[in-house]
Amino acid sequence: MNYSDPSIVASTDAPFLSLDGVRKTYPGVVALDGFSMDVRPGEVIGLVGENGAGKSTLMKILGGVTRPDTGTITVDGVTHDGLTVEASIGSGIAFVHQELNLFENLDVAANIFFGREPLRAGPLKLVDRARLRAQAAPLLKRVGANFSADTPVSALSLAQQQMVEIAKALSIEARLVILDEPTSSLPIAETDKLLGVIKALKADGISVIFISHRLHEVERVADRVVVLRDGMLAGTLPKSAINHDQMVKLMIGRMLKEREKAAESARPPGSVALSVKAIRTAAYPDRPVDLDVRHGEILGLAGLVGSGRTELARVLFGINRSFGGSFQLDGKDLVLGSAADAVANGIFLVPEDRKLTGILLDLSIAQNISLPNLPAHSRRSLVSASAEAATAEKQKTDLGIRAPSVQTRTGTLSGGNQQKVVLAKWLAMKPKVMILDEPTRGIDIGAKAEIYGLMRALADAGVAVLMISSDMEEVIGVSDRIAVMHEGQISGILDKDRFSQENVLLLAVGKQPK
Amino acid sequence: RADDKPTLAFVVNGASDFWKAAEAGVKKAQGELPNYNLELKYPEQSSVAIQQRLMDDLVTAGVKAIMVSAVDPKTSTDGLNKIASETALFTTDSDAPQTKRVAYIGSSNVDAGKQAAEIAKKAMPDGGKCLGFVGLLGADNAKERIQGMKDGLAGTKIELVDVRGDDIDQARAKKNVEDALVASPDVTCMVGFYSYNTPRIYEALRDAGKLGQITVVGFDDDPITLGGVKEGTVAATVVQQPFEWAYQGMKLMAAYLKGDKSGIPADGLIIIPTKIIGKDDVDAYAASLKAMSGN
Amino acid sequence: MSKKDLGLLILILVVGAVVAIINPRFLLPINLANTSNLIGLFGILSIGQAFVIITGGIELSVGSVVALLGTLFIDFIAVREMEWPLAFVLIIALGATIGLMHGWLITRLKLQPFVVTLCGLLIYRGVARFYTADGTAGFAFGQNFPELEFLTAGRSWGVPNSFIALIVIAVVMWVVLHRSVFGRYLYAIGKNEEAAKYSGIRTGRIVMAAYVICGVLTALSAIYFAMYTRSISPASHGQFYELYAIAAAVLGGFSLRGGEGSLIGVLLGTVLLQELQNLVNLLGIPSSLNFAVMGGVILIGVLVDQQWGVFRARRRMLEATRKGVAGAAAE
Amino acid sequence: MSKKDLGLLILILVVGAVVAIINPRFLLPINLANTSNLIGLFGILSIGQAFVIITGGIELSVGSVVALLGTLFIDFIAVREMEWPLAFVLIIALGATIGLMHGWLITRLKLQPFVVTLCGLLIYRGVARFYTADGTAGFAFGQNFPELEFLTAGRSWGVPNSFIALIVIAVVMWVVLHRSVFGRYLYAIGKNEEAAKYSGIRTGRIVMAAYVICGVLTALSAIYFAMYTRSISPASHGQFYELYAIAAAVLGGFSLRGGEGSLIGVLLGTVLLQELQNLVNLLGIPSSLNFAVMGGVILIGVLVDQQWGVFRARRRMLEATRKGVAGAAAE
Numbered sequence A: 001m002n003y004s005d006p007s008i009v010a011s012t013d014a015p016f017l018s019l020d021g022v023r024k025t026y027p028g029v030v031a032l033d034g035f036s037m038d039v040r041p042g043e044v045i046g047l048v049g050e051n052g053a054g055k056s057t058l059m060k061i062l063g064g065v066t067r068p069d070t071g072t073i074t075v076d077g078v079t080h081d082g083l084t085v086e087a088s089i090g091s092g093i094a095f096v097h098q099e100l101n102l103f104e105n106l107d108v109a110a111n112i113f114f115g116r117e118p119l120r121a122g123p124l125k126l127v128d129r130a131r132l133r134a135q136a137a138p139l140l141k142r143v144g145a146n147f148s149a150d151t152p153v154s155a156l157s158l159a160q161q162q163m164v165e166i167a168k169a170l171s172i173e174a175r176l177v178i179l180d181e182p183t184s185s186l187p188i189a190e191t192d193k194l195l196g197v198i199k200a201l202k203a204d205g206i207s208v209i210f211i212s213h214r215l216h217e218v219e220r221v222a223d224r225v226v227v228l229r230d231g232m233l234a235g236t237l238p239k240s241a242i243n244h245d246q247m248v249k250l251m252i253g254r255m256l257k258e259r260e261k262a263a264e265s266a267r268p269p270g271s272v273a274l275s276v277k278a279i280r281t282a283a284y285p286d287r288p289v290d291l292d293v294r295h296g297e298i299l300g301l302a303g304l305v306g307s308g309r310t311e312l313a314r315v316l317f318g319i320n321r322s323f324g325g326s327f328q329l330d331g332k333d334l335v336l337g338s339a340a341d342a343v344a345n346g347i348f349l350v351p352e353d354r355k356l357t358g359i360l361l362d363l364s365i366a367q368n369i370s371l372p373n374l375p376a377h378s379r380r381s382l383v384s385a386s387a388e389a390a391t392a393e394k395q396k397t398d399l400g401i402r403a404p405s406v407q408t409r410t411g412t413l414s415g416g417n418q419q420k421v422v423l424a425k426w427l428a429m430k431p432k433v434m435i436l437d438e439p440t441r442g443i444d445i446g447a448k449a450e451i452y453g454l455m456r457a458l459a460d461a462g463v464a465v466l467m468i469s470s471d472m473e474e475v476i477g478v479s480d481r482i483a484v485m486h487e488g489q490i491s492g493i494l495d496k497d498r499f500s501q502e503n504v505l506l507l508a509v510g511k512q513p514k
Numbered sequence B: 001r002a003d004d005k006p007t008l009a010f011v012v013n014g015a016s017d018f019w020k021a022a023e024a025g026v027k028k029a030q031g032e033l034p035n036y037n038l039e040l041k042y043p044e045q046s047s048v049a050i051q052q053r054l055m056d057d058l059v060t061a062g063v064k065a066i067m068v069s070a071v072d073p074k075t076s077t078d079g080l081n082k083i084a085s086e087t088a089l090f091t092t093d094s095d096a097p098q099t100k101r102v103a104y105i106g107s108s109n110v111d112a113g114k115q116a117a118e119i120a121k122k123a124m125p126d127g128g129k130c131l132g133f134v135g136l137l138g139a140d141n142a143k144e145r146i147q148g149m150k151d152g153l154a155g156t157k158i159e160l161v162d163v164r165g166d167d168i169d170q171a172r173a174k175k176n177v178e179d180a181l182v183a184s185p186d187v188t189c190m191v192g193f194y195s196y197n198t199p200r201i202y203e204a205l206r207d208a209g210k211l212g213q214i215t216v217v218g219f220d221d222d223p224i225t226l227g228g229v230k231e232g233t234v235a236a237t238v239v240q241q242p243f244e245w246a247y248q249g250m251k252l253m254a255a256y257l258k259g260d261k262s263g264i265p266a267d268g269l270i271i272i273p274t275k276i277i278g279k280d281d282v283d284a285y286a287a288s289l290k291a292m293s294g295n
Numbered sequence C, D: 001m002s003k004k005d006l007g008l009l010i011l012i013l014v015v016g017a018v019v020a021i022i023n024p025r026f027l028l029p030i031n032l033a034n035t036s037n038l039i040g041l042f043g044i045l046s047i048g049q050a051f052v053i054i055t056g057g058i059e060l061s062v063g064s065v066v067a068l069l070g071t072l073f074i075d076f077i078a079v080r081e082m083e084w085p086l087a088f089v090l091i092i093a094l095g096a097t098i099g100l101m102h103g104w105l106i107t108r109l110k111l112q113p114f115v116v117t118l119c120g121l122l123i124y125r126g127v128a129r130f131y132t133a134d135g136t137a138g139f140a141f142g143q144n145f146p147e148l149e150f151l152t153a154g155r156s157w158g159v160p161n162s163f164i165a166l167i168v169i170a171v172v173m174w175v176v177l178h179r180s181v182f183g184r185y186l187y188a189i190g191k192n193e194e195a196a197k198y199s200g201i202r203t204g205r206i207v208m209a210a211y212v213i214c215g216v217l218t219a220l221s222a223i224y225f226a227m228y229t230r231s232i233s234p235a236s237h238g239q240f241y242e243l244y245a246i247a248a249a250v251l252g253g254f255s256l257r258g259g260e261g262s263l264i265g266v267l268l269g270t271v272l273l274q275e276l277q278n279l280v281n282l283l284g285i286p287s288s289l290n291f292a293v294m295g296g297v298i299l300i301g302v303l304v305d306q307q308w309g310v311f312r313a314r315r316r317m318l319e320a321t322r323k324g325v326a327g328a329a330a331e
């Protein structure tokens, strides 16, 4: 065993978990390459790394979802070649997956205790439904949920679902809780709550592995940071050495000035591109929304969980119907019957749920990129594979998509690279209005900077950019103006000189800033 | 229902053109029995359960007498008895002698098979090899016809070597003939046991240019079969007389309900014999068919 | 009882009332008994199917299994003169085995349910036909099994025992589906099998169990059907019964994508289908239209259900919008 | 040609060779012509089905549509003495209408394909049976339509024209499915309809078009079947043909989940199924086993295909691991 951090050896506690020489390959990629680490009781480990560095793979191995090719996992002194899901749960490892895994047809309580339902006495294994709800309620309170235990999961927004996932992990009498990007779609208030939860766990002697691309969160809770690069251990940082720049350096091997990259606007904003007048959405049919997005600006759209931003984006993109109201694009009235109409008018959406709506996991990178614009990649209705490949190659280089080739199935890419493919398919066309819903969700810091750069370049080229984001730093750092939503309505719009976390938060909870 | 005339039902064993003649017979009987409602019922599928259900429902609807061509008479004794206990039950087409049915009116499939053997013997005095085609190999009428034919051929140089089933899929029926022509080049005669088998044989032979070279023995009176008989390419066909079954049967049931049991013989069997229709009889037969259907 | 189920119940009652007005004989005890007997037979079948559909699967071989096991059952007791309780147990075991086999092929070898059971549909009937050499399996004249006949085709207090059996089975299965952990897992797997697996559920075993339940119930109803017709031509016996069962489930609010549906729903679906069959015969509608009526009603049923949902959603929206506008005006 | 297709082709050739050795008459031109005629008929049907399956849908009403449209076609030209080209166009238009209706119900009213087409299965056959009053639609003796018969049942240079029609259709449809923008959309929708919608594809129209294509091809094959049997009992004509078509597609590597399969695959699937039917007759296997043989071969086919995939994936894994270990050792 080779520990780069001497403080571990000095510790008196026996590690709860240790990994030794774990290696995992997928066809064409080495996801993990001889990785070793260990976790002691009551320790919070921040696990960081670029997209595709192997973080999720590592966690899947710990969760028993996949087996390593070589290497061993030692839990509580027992050494395994690989874990099963049962073994993992049995040894007290609880897991919040990066991709959500809830059952829409069951309610919140059933989801939290799924697989561990309280039973009535008797051999029939009947569910004790009263006890189930009673046990779920305090957990929900702990994660700060604003919904009750008998809400059907199908009625929850993505962020609310993420809270259910966290409550689920808490419900296990766990000794190690793994959180794979639990905050990726959580706004700031909920994130704070979650960080509090982590601290409480630590106080109870429970270990936590916390994976996040939001490095300041890692800074706040981690006792130790483990950095992955290309499937290998790039280094560990003890509590005293944890800071933003150090983590970035280990992750990408050089220093990066992230915020500077999201440069200031090169020119003053132009005329109004998309004008939204009294649009009502299905989520808040009684709340009309008015909003103007101008050419050449990045308009940030902030708000709390379930404030209706995603629903608004869907309506603007023609996926969902609006109830009353009207749109104007460059001063002309616009009727959106479907996403196809929006695309035809140059309004594009990068959706928040990329696995379900952003890309087709079974198609190649090239096929995904050409999909919205196939007629341009065809001659006499016949698809030209070479034209497709050419477009994709260009986007792959421009955006730095990490993949063996443009013919690679997008399903095998890491989350961040999948997100780049979603962006690429729209960038390959000519956007007028670009709507991005949580564009950097699950994206590493390097790629984030690139995406900010791309957004700015779009705006500078005259595109109207509407960026929905729950990441406060991102909203403040990237936007030219910030609109804040509260319960389905725009509660206020901030110009650059009034940008502050406090102002955004006040608007988000429906109060007016001073 | 509005009128309170007693209803007599004729329940067939499945949808088939064969029963069109029986419909005509029912119609003719209706003309002579104005005080009754006469109905002919097709079960939606040729299956015991569905026919049983149909009869149960008819009894519920108040039918006074039922004449049935049971899908599977040999083993449906209890079901038929249940109907017989609730209404007057007659059988037709194939008998169920062990039940409490009042009488059977129809022909004998075994005899029909024997008549088919007669046709074959006459057409092929030097002997030959026959192949049969049928819809459901397991059905009683098929088994009896095949048995009758085998009995009739016993001791001759003609042999019925195989019978192929098609599950009442006419595309398969035709392909079966085509495949048989390939698989057994030495076959000299073909028998179509179900009404649609003979026309399929006729067409497959015509497509293969073998009309006239192979003796065709038919059953029933599909227009194509009769045309073939007239043309001389089908040796002859054995016809039953469903028109008579229905016509006489309905009148018999009406009389029985009135208490007149004179029409019912001691053994309960009223056999209306099958007929061989050859080249010489075909015109007269076609004319009589036309007259029966009344158009 | 959910709103969906209630709607179905009302439909059943309305149709019944209309038929009773046109032909009052519809309400004769004997007719109700006959119909509830068939409801019993098809209901058992449909509950089995429902368990498979919940998991997102489908069982197309039901009709062929009814033919094969029915044939074997009659053959065992009538020809081989086995004691009927033994034959009964054997047939149920065979049903379980068939279900297990399907479940195994589907969960372990990862074949699609549609494909596996389609092959079953083709194979089992073929085997049954081969077994009887395309003949008929039936009882000889006068062959009687008093207890067996009482249990399967008899009546207690005027109610067919098959219907009573259905009620008992339905109650048990309701508890299993709606109150037990197993039932909850079935729903979860039907919605999101991957997630269930990540939660440490042995999804393979659960799905397999669903197919076994379906196999057992199918075997049971095969025995009932055999004792109802008392004779079986394997070539046609039970043909399309899978469609009846699937139709009952769909009418009862099951989604073929899995994870949706209630036990009461599938029962009511069966009742409606049998009522329709009864109606066609009682009202003198040509039987050629029997299936067409069934198809039409199913289509209308799911359409109304679907459009009703859309309508309600829209109305809710409109109301909310109106309220919003009124509120804004008042401000 | 994909590896899957190649495997199927080899299977077809091996089975053919075995049959030819046992009964050399298998290779007689007349037998090949007869069989390829049926391959033509069923092939057209199966290609139509394939288009629907690609989108993740299913078309169960195929057999009933073959019965209904065949009945109407014969009735139009034989009884109503319509000019056959007119009747032909009418029938094709009817097929398209049926497809459009199904597509509309599925995409606009959001009903499940299985449910819609199951109702179609029940309704169309009922209508056909009602139309002929449960009788038979057929030509009178000696009624002839020389051009029509040549086109449908005739031969050119010994090859059945129906087979030639299939080849022409297959070539066109191959281009449509594998090379055209429309084809790409079909695959995309089959894989993930939501994501396709978010890419700005009008998924409703595309899916509807797939059902129309299926309707048109089914209508065409209905005419071919009608001219082949020259007489139709709507109660049984075309029964289970949907299963043949689905089976051909599944054998040809289509996934019923959608988004997978090749045109060559479905053609080869059809060829294999018809070869099996031919084999049963030529080798004198009892006709009762016909369907069982079919079921058995489909099951074995998908099993081998599936296990082969698993085996290859495992081997790839092992190799990757071995290489990796060797690399690590070398370092």
Ligand SMILES: Nc1ncnc2c1ncn2[C@@H]1O[C@H](COP(=O)(O)OP(=O)(O)OP(=O)(O)O)[C@@H](O)[C@H]1O
Binding pocket: A026, A027, A029, A030, A031, A049, A050, A051, A052, A053, A054, A055, A056, A057, A058, A098, A411, A412, A413, A414, A415, A416, A417, A442, A443, A444
């Ligand atoms: N099922 C799979 N098949 C093939 N390759 C895979 C598979 N799963 C992951 N990979 C590859 O393994 C590597 C590591 O992926 P992993 O998901 O662990 O990254 P990550 O660190 O979690 O990234 P992100 O921050 O984007 O979530 C990537 O190159 C990815 O493409």
Ligand SMILES: Nc1ncnc2c1ncn2[C@@H]1O[C@H](COP(=O)(O)OP(=O)(O)OP(=O)(O)O)[C@@H](O)[C@H]1O
Binding pocket: A155, A156, A157, A158, A159, A160, A185, A282, A283, A284, A303, A304, A305, A306, A307, A308, A309, A310, A311, A312, A470
């Ligand atoms: N079609 C709908 N009908 C009714 N309620 C809906 C509908 N769609 C969404 N909602 C609800 O409306 C609220 C707004 O959801 P939306 O996803 O638009 O919010 P958001 O601001 O994007 O938040 P998040 O950060 O959770 O994505 C949520 O509570 C959601 O459950």
Ligand SMILES: [Mg+2]
Binding pocket: A055, A056, A057, A098, A415
């Ligand atoms: Mg990850």
Ligand SMILES: [Mg+2]
Binding pocket: A158, A309, A310, A311, A352, A437
């Ligand atoms: Mg959102």
